[in-house]
Amino acid sequence: MPKYEKISNEIRRRIKEGLYSLDEPIPDEISLAEEFGCSRMTVKRALDVLVSEGLLYRKRGHGTFIVKSAMLNGLVNVVSNETLGLTRLLEGRKVTSHVITFEVLFPSDEVASHLCINANTPVYHLIRLRNVDGEPYVIERTYMPVHLIPGLNETVLHGSIYHYMTHDLGLTIAGSHRKIRADKPNELDRQYLQCAPDDPVLELEQVSFLNNGEPFEYSFSRHRYDKFVFVTVSTRR
Amino acid sequence: MPKYEKISNEIRRRIKEGLYSLDEPIPDEISLAEEFGCSRMTVKRALDVLVSEGLLYRKRGHGTFIVKSAMLNGLVNVVSNETLGLTRLLEGRKVTSHVITFEVLFPSDEVASHLCINANTPVYHLIRLRNVDGEPYVIERTYMPVHLIPGLNETVLHGSIYHYMTHDLGLTIAGSHRKIRADKPNELDRQYLQCAPDDPVLELEQVSFLNNGEPFEYSFSRHRYDKFVFVTVSTRR
DNA sequence: CAGTGGTCTAGACCACTAC
DNA sequence: TAGTGGTCTAGACCACTGT
Secondary structure (H helix, E strand, O other): OOHHHHHHHHHHHHHHOOOOOOOOOEOOHHHHHHHHOOOHHHHHHHHHHHHHOOOEEEEOOOEEEEOHHHHHOOHHHOOOOOOOOHHHHOOOOOEEEEEEEEEEEOOOHHHHHHHOOOOOOOEEEEEEEEEEOOEEEEEEEEEEEOOOOOOOOHHHHHOOHHHHHHHHOOOOEEEEEEEEEEEOOOHHHHHHOOOOOOOOEEEEEEEEEEOOOOEEEEEEEEEEOOOOOEEEEEEOO | OOHHHHHHHHHHHHHHOOOOOOOOOEOOHHHHHHHHOOOHHHHHHHHHHHHHOOOEEEEOOOEEEEOHHHHHOOHHHOOOOOOOOHHHHOOOOOEEEEEEEEEEEOOOHHHHHHHOOOOOOOEEEEEEEEEEOOEEEEEEEEEEEOOOOOOOOHHHHHOOHHHHHHHHOOOOEEEEEEEEEEEOOOHHHHHHOOOOOOOOEEEEEEEEEEOOOOEEEEEEEEEEOOOOOEEEEEEOO
16 A cells, blocks of 8 residues: 555544544644655645545645545545445345346447447347345346357356456456436336336436546446435535 | 646647547656656656546556547546536526525534524525526525625526626635436426426535635435436546 | 556745735 | 645656567
8 A cells, every 4th residue: 555545544544533623724844744754745635535535725925725525424435436336335244136138239329339349330229127125225236248248148247346346357447438417217227217297317428437448337326316326526626 | 727737738639639649648648747847756746636527548668548438429528526606507508697596594403503602603505596507507505604605696597607706706726526316396496497296306406615615505406317428437446 | 667647745935815 | 825726746666468
């Protein structure tokens, strides 16, 4: 683990435990550099992490301060904008999957363009219902190029595709582009998510890509509106 | 404008215009440093910006590449996770505001805790309907401590509060913590957003804070589901 | 092995703030 | 004026990738 990460972890811990006052700046960068026995640039980088988490803000010519609302709202523990499969997202709760559709087909124009492949490249088309502690939670419709994720089968689909990709195939997920919207329930939502006709769903459309740049997944995850909140932090440049 | 920002803008332009191949790495950091007449660290920082925008990814020992799906999906122009008032968000379209409620009151426990104030600190409570090109688009319920935003009046409310804060009061907005969820329409949504009983709404709950650390706004923005998509980028560390 | 990005240093100067 | 963070430099060494 790099030094700047150790430092940011340590400072995050101090903030959580209330070791720094909310009304004064935390120690200045040069003092922190001396304390941690490193250069000022390394401290700055460590603080960058916490600023981007919405935990700290800086005021030029004044100092670096703790964001009060982050403290009092328990956001200290929220890791935002993660690219996590559902299985890891809800650690500690029992996630099961019911496979509704699992087939291979040629992609539509829309799917092909989002996955940056041509119309002759086979893709998996799969629909899964994910249950948390036995209750329907989210239904996912996913398209993935077959050649990127070889060997997908029902056993994998009942567990975590992300785990299969990272552990068994040795792939690395780099990130994703996401769109979040609200929608009316469709046939599948009503049937599997047990949505009432007037229950909205929270849809997350995303294109995820590997660390070799290939988009490997184009998916629509539709969540029960009463069981999912998307949390994020926004900071000015 | 700092040098690293000029460089990231220039490289973003080159990516947009297709001047770099999608199948090869872009020039390495040392070459770019020579081209732009700066140190390698400055180039690295410029590229950091584009990586965090989801436009580039790096592969250690290999090079820096363009994210294909970002290119083909027109995401080059999306600035994600901005803290913008609606007025700026929809530049070029006509945004009008209808003030539904504008009053001063003592905050509830929930509001006080999110704004990090005590129960005796007066807050504005305002509800505004925002129309875009004459059509109802979003209804906002906002709480703001009076002492942070003095002089708020109906004239300001019909325009942009963010503009008033930044230009007239000289305040700087630092960022916000956000939650996004889907919900059923309530009475106000049906009346002002003209939601049908089964039209969902997309709710954005946020606590925004100034660059002096004070939370200045606790708000719930409820968007028509057919007129709003929240776009974001997620990258692995 | 050479070439890439990842980290880190020890300084420098600047812009801004408070006093 | 002193102290803060913002930027930038010219190097250094390391980790990882390909040949």
